[in-house]
Amino acid sequence: MVRAVDGVDLQAARGEFLALLGSSGSGKSTLLNLIAGLDRPTSGAVVVQGRDLARMTSAELARYRQQTAGIVFQAFNLIGSMTVQENVELPLRFAEVEREARRQRAREALERVGLGTRLAHRPAELSGGEQQRAALARALVNRPAVLLADEPTGNLDSHNGQEILKLLSEFNRTLAMTVLMVTHECALAERFAQRIVFMADGKLCPA
């Protein structure tokens, strides 16, 4: 049996910007999925705001992903058949937010990432950097306590990558969100993160 994450003991303080570095297959994405409540550990605990995700029912995990954790992926993962605004509104639909409030909050989030003029566009009509910014808006629209980013710059050029990290850093500071970013770009991590953790073969490495 392969243990993707093995014996990891990691703590992040509220409002911390933490970068998780490692090569492919080191288990960093699996660790992120565990913290996002998308995956369950076979043993051990993942405690966020005092609650163990490993003991939650799937409905509770859904509510956790809805209210506590926002997530951004390397591949943006926007829904192609929806406009940018509709994509950002989607988490609010699951959280049963009223239509008007939903629109308002989605617009605000998009303005925050600089896409205030691209509301009615479909993802395919945006550049990679813009798509990732839309994904970022979608992740923060529910005002989560934890923002998780899985290789957010992996599909972007260095300029756009830096822009995204600037935004992450800004949310970390202004909205007091705890940011946990998985990356293999050491330079970006060193520039924006407050703490860097290295992983290899599913284990944390001493710095």
Place this chain on the structure above:
Amino acid sequence: MKTQDVIDLAARNLHESLLRNSLTTLGIAVGVASLVAMLSLGIGLQTMANRRLMRSGLFDTLLVGSRREFRGFGGGMHPEPTETRALDEKARVQIAQLPHVLEVYPEVRFATELRYTGKPGVAMIAGLPPSAGQNEAFEGMQGRFFSGPRAEEAILFADYAKELDPQASRLVGQEIVINYAEREPLSNSAEEGGFSLVRRERPLRVVGVIDREPYSGLRGMAGAGVFIPLQLAESLNVVQPGDLRGLTSAPEANGRTFNILTVRLDSPNYVEQVETAVKQMGFGAYSLMDATRNLRLFFAVLDLFLGIFGSLALAVASLGIMNTLIMAILERRREIGIMKAIGASDGDVKRLFFAEAAAMGTVGGAVGVVLGWVLGRAINFGTNGYLRRQGLPPENLWLVPWWLIAGAIAFAVLVTLISGLYPAARAAKLDPVQALRYE
């Protein structure tokens, strides 16, 4: 997720694969249409058969006789009679007062001499109640039905009319004369019920000729060649075969007794009830109710078979829904993963797929009902065209009651929801990590 949002998203998803979803919906519509067409044909045939049988007058009718008359008639219907009551005018009034009884009339039937253009012949004459005008035998007759309950008019049975004139239709409007023996009570012995016979003669105007015998088989009209209004027939006071027997065996009847009374009811449903009531009054009774029971069973089986054949198409359509939804899951695997990652619960995903199935079911059901209706109209139009060419009156072979419309749509939605169960459960259980890895 709120219901409104589920509907919103489902509508959006359906619109995304418009062609495929429309074809699936059309499949359901064809299934529902075949179900509606089959069932409405069954219902139409049943209604038509019921109407025809009602109009034949066989099933809403009870024959009542004194127990003496009915012994051996209908096979041991009742044990030894406790009392023998005479079937007289008093009994007739009493039976007429029972609930659901429309009319009670005696069989008046006698043989007389009949003259037409001076030539004498023999005729069997039968009295017809006014309600007989509804009988199918008078549908499309030559001439018309009696103008009143005591009109001095006659309707001839075609076979008999041909004996008078080879071209029967020429008889309408002509005069015939009947000679008969009237029963006249003896004035000095009324309490003994005796009577004398007097020869009478009466002219009648022929108003119509019919090809079919009315009430053939049940109501003693068989073999009659001339029909006259029942009240007229009764007022003629023609001596009846039973009169002599009535005179000797039931003197308490004070003269007049009936051989058999025909009791017509407002609905065949009450035949059994009235039959029991009449038997309790001390008379014998007989009906053809058993035959209708078998008929109802036949139509229940026919409807079942038509329904099963109709449902087959819907079953095939339900496989189409399942296929479409499973395809949608494969295509939207990543999308389902994204939705789950940003907060959709298993229940949200399930409801979304259910809503899509239900929408296809509802639209398919509604379109199917319309299609089925059009199909039924076409069948009706075709068969009526054929009936017209055969010289037969048009028929409504096809009937869509409101419950069938509602039932067909509900059934379509139910079938689509059942077909959606597995795909929806599969989508809900999708592992978001796996789904997001999927390219």
